[in-house]
Amino acid sequence: DAGVTQSPTHLIKTRGQQVTLRCSPKSGHDTVSWYQQALGQGPQFIFQYYEEEERQRGNFPDRFSGHQFPNYSSELNVNALLLGDSALYLCASTAGGRIGETQYFGPGTRLLVL
Amino acid sequence: DQQVKQNSPSLSVQEGRISILNCDYTNSMFDYFLWYKKYPAEGPTFLISISSIKDKNEDGRFTVFLNKSAKHLSLHIVPSQPGDSAVYFCAASARYSNYQLIWGAGTKLIIKP
Numbered sequence: 401d402a403g404v405t406q407s408p409t410h411l412i413k414t415r416g417q418q419v420t421l422r423c424s425p426k427s428g429h430d431t432v433s434w435y436q437q438a439l440g441q442g443p444q445f446i447f448q449y450y451e452e453e454e455r456q457r458g459n460f461p462d463r464f465s466g467h468q469f470p471n472y473s474s475e476l477n478v479n480a481l482l483l484g485d486s487a488l489y490l491c492a493s494t495a496g497g498r499i500g501e502t503q504y505f506g507p508g509t510r511l512l513v514l
Numbered sequence: 515d516q517q518v519k520q521n522s523p524s525l526s527v528q529e530g531r532i533s534i535l536n537c538d539y540t541n542s543m544f545d546y547f548l549w550y551k552k553y554p555a556e557g558p559t560f561l562i563s564i565s566s567i568k569d570k571n572e573d574g575r576f577t578v579f580l581n582k583s584a585k586h587l588s589l590h591i592v593p594s595q596p597g598d599s600a601v602y603f604c605a606a607s608a609r610y611s612n613y614q615l616i617w618g619a620g621t622k623l624i625i626k627p
Contacts, residue, residue, distance in 0.1 A: 404557065442518070442603050442617030443558070456612055490557055503615075505557025 402427060404493050404506035412512045413481050419511060421476045425493030426504045432474040433503065434466060435490040443490055449474050478511075486513045517541045518606050520618035528626050533591040535621050537604030540585065544606040546613060549578060549589050552601045552620070561602075562589070591623075599625045 405424045413419050425432050431450045435443035445458035449468035468474045472493075478485055488510050492503035519538045527533045537547075545566040550558035564571040564578045564587065571578050577590045591598055601620045607613040 440619060442605070442619050443615075444617070445614050456614060458614065492557070502560050505559070507555060507557050 404429075404491055404504050406489075406491050406506035406509050408509060409507070410510045410512075412514065414514050415481055415483060417481050417513075418477065418479045419481060421478075421489050421491075421509045421511070422473065423476070423491030423493075423506060424473045425491075429493035429495045429504070430472050431494045431496065432468060432472065433492045433494070434474070434476045435492065436460070436485075437488040437490055437508070439487070446476070481513045483513050486511060516619075517544075517616050518604055518618040520602075520604055520621050522621050523619070524622040524624065526624045526626060527594050529596060530593045533589075533594045533598065533623055533625070535589040535591075535602050535604075535623065537587045537589075537618055538585060539587075539606050541606070541608065541616075542585070543608040543610055544616075545609055546607045547578070547580060547587050548605045548607075548615070549576075550603045550605060552603065558603060594623075594625045596625050596627060599623060 404426050407422045433448040434446040437443040446460050446464055447457040448455050452468045463479045465477045488508040490508045491506045494503045517540050548563040549561040551561045552558045562573050562576050562578050564580050569580050580587045601622050603620045604618040605615040607615050
């Protein structure tokens with residue numbers, strides 16, 4: 401039973417560029433949440449996708465957008481990258497759409513913006 | 515404005531002894547709390563949770579205590595084992611925000627042999 405997978409594992413971009421990160425949820429899960437974890441901090445909720453729609457959003461600008469596909473996989477897009485976007489981006493999946501308990505996390509994508 | 519605080523960046527404990535990790539919160543609307551554990555190069559793993567209607571929840575070697583009046587929770591690990599060495603995150607959520615998780619900055623637990 402595959403857990404949550406994310407790609408790529410690492411990424412280096414320059415300021416102003418755009419990036420797309422990918423996530424496949426755990427088998428049987430239909431809800432995907434994205435988090436940003438800056439160095440030395442806890443994860444911060446970006447948004448959640450359920451039934452191919454953004455259902456809830458944290459305090460992130462519109463430069464952060466996403467998508468969920470019919471197979472429940474998801475993408476996180478960040479436009480006009482800033483140095484401060486350098487972080488570990490975590491994807492978490494769950495079933496039934498509730499954000500709280502027992503989210504299963506992927507290993508993350510580490511993004512470095514130069 | 516940090517709503518969830520873990521004031522100890524790191525903690526070192528002898529193998530076999532008790533590890534106590536602390537977490538404070540400021541939002542009185544939080545009604546569900548969770549602890550996650552994270553190894554390097556892996557995503558966080560759910561460990562244990564507690565609802566605000568309880569003051570204690572136990573699962574094997576792990577016990578979480580909640581003191582609502584003090585807005586404080588703690589995770590006890592007894593006995594501590596080498597495999598417990600990891601970063602531990604406290605997270606809080608509230609029904610009014612659809613249980614969106616607010617995370618602390620984490621405490622790195624080191625178990626010494």
